[in-house]
Every structure is written in C-alpha cells, then in structure tokens.
Amino acid sequence: MATPVMSQPMSMSGIEEVVFQRPQALSEVFTHYCPGCTHGIAHRLIAEVIDELGIRERTIGVAPVGCAVFAYNYFEVDFAEAAHGRAPAMATGIKRVQPDHVVFTYQGDGDLAAIGTAEIIHAATRGENITTIFINNAIYGMTSGQMAPTTLPGQKTTSTPFGRDVELAGFPLRMAELLAGLSGSAYIVRRSLHDARAVNAARRAIKTAFQVQLAGLGFSMVELLSTCPTNWGLTPVEALAWVRDNMIPYYPLGDYKVLEEVKRL
Ligand SMILES: Cc1ncc(C[n+]2csc(CCOP(=O)(O)OP(=O)(O)O)c2C)c(N)n1
Numbered sequence: 352m353a354t355p356v357m358s359q360p361m362s363m364s365g366i367e368e369v370v371f372q373r374p375q376a377l378s379e380v381f382t383h384y385c386p387g388c389t390h391g392i393a394h395r396l397i398a399e400v401i402d403e404l405g406i407r408e409r410t411i412g413v414a415p416v417g418c419a420v421f422a423y424n425y426f427e428v429d430f431a432e433a434a435h436g437r438a439p440a441m442a443t444g445i446k447r448v449q450p451d452h453v454v455f456t457y458q459g460d461g462d463l464a465a466i467g468t469a470e471i472i473h474a475a476t477r478g479e480n481i482t483t484i485f486i487n488n489a490i491y492g493m494t495s496g497q498m499a500p501t502t503l504p505g506q507k508t509t510s511t512p513f514g515r516d517v518e519l520a521g522f523p524l525r526m527a528e529l530l531a532g533l534s535g536s537a538y539i540v541r542r543s544l545h546d547a548r549a550v551n552a553a554r555r556a557i558k559t560a561f562q563v564q565l566a567g568l569g570f571s572m573v574e575l576l577s578t579c580p581t582n583w584g585l586t587p588v589e590a591l592a593w594v595r596d597n598m599i600p601y602y603p604l605g606d607y608k609v610l611e612e613v614k615r616l
C-alpha cells in the first residue's frame with residue numbers, strides 16, 4: 352500500500368514541504384477495524400507520540416484481548432500479547448526487567464474494567480512505571496456487543512436488549528476516577544475521540560503520559576472515549592455524536608490526577 356502523503360505543491364522557498372504523512376511507528380498495513388471505529392485514531396495518536404519522542408526503538412506495547420487484539424500488527428514497535436485483562440501484569444514484568452524501555456498497555460473496557468479489574472487496580476496502586484491507554488467504548492465490541500462494565504444506564508446491548516438496568520447490573524464503572532484515588536497513580540486523565548479538537552487534546556495527553564513514564568514518575572493512564580458504530584447500531588457520524596451527547600455527560604473529560612512533578616515536566 353502506498354504511504355498516503357499529502358504535500359503542498361511548493362513552498363515559497365521552492366522546496367516541497369511535507370505537511371502530513373504516516374507516522375513511522377504505524378505499520379503500513381490495513382487494519383481490521385470497522386468503518387468509523389476510533390480504535391484507528393487512537394493507534395495513530397500513539398504512533399505520532401512515539402515518533403515525536405524518538406522512542407520507537409525502545410517502546411514495548413502490550414496488546415489486549417478484544418477488537419485491538421491485533422494491535423501488534425499495527426505498530427512498528429515490539430509488542431507482546433496478553434491473556435484477557437492481564438496486560439498490566441505483563442507490562443509490569445516487562446518494565447521491571449527492561450526499565451530503560453517505554454512500556455504501554457492498550458486495553459478496551461471489557462479487558463480493563465471487567466476481567467482485568469484486579470490487574471489494573473494493583474498495577475496502579477503499586478505505582479508501576481507503565482502507561483495504559485484505555486479505550487472506553489461502553490460495550491464488548493469483539494464478541495458482538497454485550498454489556499460492559501462501562502455500558503451506560505439504559506443502553507441497549509445484545510445482553511441487555513431492554514437497556515442496562517442498574518437495579519440488576521449496577522452502575523457503570525468510572526475507571527479514571529477510581530484509579531485517580533489510588534496513591535500509586537501519577538497521571539490519570541480522560542479524553543475523547545469524537546471530534547478534531549478532542550483528538551488533539553487526546554494526543555497531548557498521550558504524550559504527557561509517556562513523558563511521565565520517561566521521567567520515572569509512576570503509573571499513567573489516558574482513558575479515551577471511543578466509538579463502536581457496529582455494535583451501537585449507528586453510522587460512523589451518529590456514533591461520534593453519541594459519544595458527545597451520551598458518553599461525555601456520564602464520563603466527564605478532564606484531569607483526574609496530575610502529580611505536582613508532572614506539572615513541572
Ligand atoms: C478468558 C477470556 N474470557 C472471555 C473472552 C471473550 N472475549 C473476547 S474479547 C471480549 C470483550 C472485549 O471487549 P473490550 O475489552 O471492551 O474491547 P473492544 O472489543 O470493545 O475493543 C471478551 C469477553 C476471552 N477471549 N478470554
């Protein structure tokens with residue numbers, strides 16, 4: 352596949368100027384994600400940050416189980432594949448034996464907030480010097496749209512066809528708020544991928560999270576509100592609006608924990 356490069360015809364100096372191109376850390380392959388799925392945007396942002404920080408040769412990702420199970424095919428960095436929910440435990444081991452490497456997990460809400468709840472809480476409270484990119488799309492995407500811990504009250508899924516009943520299933524977990532309350536976490540924020548401005552803010556947060564790790568400050572997580580148009584039964588454009596109108600009110604964007612040392616970075 353040809354690298355999509357859009358360049359201005361000529362700058363004033365007569366030298367061609369590249370204004371947009373594929374990040375080096377992003378593999379030159381098609382992904383398997385559905386049209387309108389923002390997993391792809393999250394991948395691109397991570398790759399851009401890896402390039403910008405010049406850490407491609409020393410970054411190790413840990414892929415989850417879920418729609419991002421093939422993440423290791425999409426980045427030009429070393430990757431490991433964890434069993435469902437176990438990415439923080441695997442990342443802990445990798446980081447402890449390779450402390451000079453930048454280690455990140457990439458996890459969906461089923462992976463991180465259901466089967467992997469214990470791993471993420473304990474990694475955060477131990478203050479492991481790793482970074483987690485948490486993709487919250489309020490549903491189990493890969494397995495055809497069952498209720499996740501993050502499914503909104505009243506949200507219809509294949510396992511809650513009449514909408515999530517909080518009397519029966521409890522309330523959705525707000526993971527950023529929960530992890531921010533732990534002493535070991537250093538940088539915990541929530542961002543969204545629903546429009547260009549939000550995407551830029553997400554990119555800045557991912558960069559800060561990696562810088563937190565490079566400075567040895569401890570556990571960092573960026574939660575990204577993400578779309579699943581396929582299982583939400585919406586078009587890609589409707590799905591972006593659904594994040595804005597339904598997810599953000601329940602999952603407010605913001606900085607939930609930023610250590611003083613992080614502010615000085
Ligand atoms: C031990 C184990 N239990 C259950 C599954 C089935 N399973 C695969 S992906 C998944 C949920 C993934 O949802 P999420 O983490 O939200 O990611 P998404 O697909 O939405 O990106 C489940 C339950 C599994 N693969 N392994």
Ligand code: SF4
Pocket residue numbers: 383384385387388389390418488492493578579580581582
């Ligand atoms: S099922 Fe949902 S989360 Fe999975 S790739 Fe498709 S849109 Fe994305």
